[in-house]
Amino acid sequence: MTALITAQNLSKNYGQQLALNNVNFEINQGSPVALVGPNGAGKTTLFSLLCGYILPTSGQLSVMGHKPSSAELFGTLSALPQDAQLDPRFSIAHQLSFYGQLQGLSSAQSKRETARVLELVGLGDVAKQRSEDLSHGMRKRVTIAQALIGEPRIVMLDEATAGLDPIHAREVRELVSSLSDKATFILSSHDLTELERLCSQVLHLDKGILTQHQTRTQSEEDKYYVTLQLARLYDDVEQKLNSLINVNHAYMSQSKEYVIEYTPSVEPFDIMLLQFCYQQGWQYRQLVNGHTLENQIFHKEE
Numbered sequence: 316m317t318a319l320i321t322a323q324n325l326s327k328n329y330g331q332q333l334a335l336n337n338v339n340f341e342i343n344q345g346s347p348v349a350l351v352g353p354n355g356a357g358k359t360t361l362f363s364l365l366c367g368y369i370l371p372t373s374g375q376l377s378v379m380g381h382k383p384s385s386a387e388l389f390g391t392l393s394a395l396p397q398d399a400q401l402d403p404r405f406s407i408a409h410q411l412s413f414y415g416q417l418q419g420l421s422s423a424q425s426k427r428e429t430a431r432v433l434e435l436v437g438l439g440d441v442a443k444q445r446s447e448d449l450s451h452g453m454r455k456r457v458t459i460a461q462a463l464i465g466e467p468r469i470v471m472l473d474e475a476t477a478g479l480d481p482i483h484a485r486e487v488r489e490l491v492s493s494l495s496d497k498a499t500f501i502l503s504s505h506d507l508t509e510l511e512r513l514c515s516q517v518l519h520l521d522k523g524i525l526t527q528h529q530t531r532t533q534s535e536e537d538k539y540y541v542t543l544q545l546a547r548l549y550d551d552v553e554q555k556l557n558s559l560i561n562v563n564h565a566y567m568s569q570s571k572e573y574v575i576e577y578t579p580s581v582e583p584f585d586i587m588l589l590q591f592c593y594q595q596g597w598q599y600r601q602l603v604n605g606h607t608l609e610n611q612i613f614h615k616e617e
């Protein structure tokens with residue numbers, strides 16, 4: 316499969332400030348991709364490079380085989396900035412049609428396109444309303460509809476759920492998931508856990524350095540690991556886990572959370588472990604096969 320986006324030895328300096336440091340990655344068409352990292356990690360810089368707003372200091376970036384700012388990519392990639400606002404003076408339909416016309420659609424085409432994208436985000440009935448009549452979550456969905464005008468193949472959403480309450484944030488995630496067959500979404504966020512289930516690939520940036528991680532598919536080397544989260548702190552958990560016959564090594568990865576490497580046997584290890592928790596009187600919160608993504612990224616210990 317040809318990659319949709321390829322970055323090779325990509326670096327970006329702002330004067331003395333190194334924002335991206337020799338970054339390499341590939342993004343294929345399909346499931347959403349998460350771009351995660353703390354403030355100042357380089358996420359916006361990477362988005363800006365992909366959009367062709369700025370040029371790399373060194374290295375190559377290719378979007379569908381073209382340089383980001385090239386004319387061939389017009390209309391195939393869209394980006395929604397974190398602080399995208401709707402104009403309170405105009406109806407939703409009026410604004411979206413205007414964006415359609417900016418993309419080169421005729422008035423009639425842009426009206427049809429507006430109806431299509433509003434339908435896609437489940438807001439076909441708000442076309443005549445103004446943004447102030449809509450909830451926060453609905454406004455966000457309208458801006459996502461705006462990003463879908465012209466059927467781009469890549470849609471980049473910067474902090475799509477920032478400032479939304481948990482219910483609206485979940486709605487946006489579900490919307491992105493349901494639209495994943497229409498475009499490849501790249502979502503940036505500070506919050507890894509919110510994107511872990513939605514995205515199949517995570518690009519983790521920190522101080523301009525990138526690491527790539529696959530979610531969902533469990534790698535071979537992760538096969539005989541489980542991550543156990545207990546509901547509370549108990550005494551000597553690590554020691555007791557290490558005394559179990561099938562356990563090769565258990566360590567506390569963070570408060571109340573333990574990563575356990577085991578040797579498989581006839582009895583499924585997870586059942587045995589839960590029975591052990593029950594015998595010890597330990598209440599558990601969750602048991603995950605393999606390392607959690609958070610552990611893969613932040614707790615590469617031992």
Ligand SMILES: Nc1ncnc2c1ncn2[C@@H]1O[C@H](COP(=O)(O)OP(=O)(O)OP(=O)(O)O)[C@@H](O)[C@H]1O
Pocket residue numbers: 329332333334352353354355356357358359360361
């Ligand atoms: N125009 C600029 N001039 C100088 N330095 C900049 C510029 N833009 C970004 N930087 C610096 O580059 C680094 C990466 O910034 P960037 O905005 O890409 O990070 P980010 O991950 O998007 O952060 P946030 O989550 O806070 O938006 C930071 O150290 C930032 O201060």
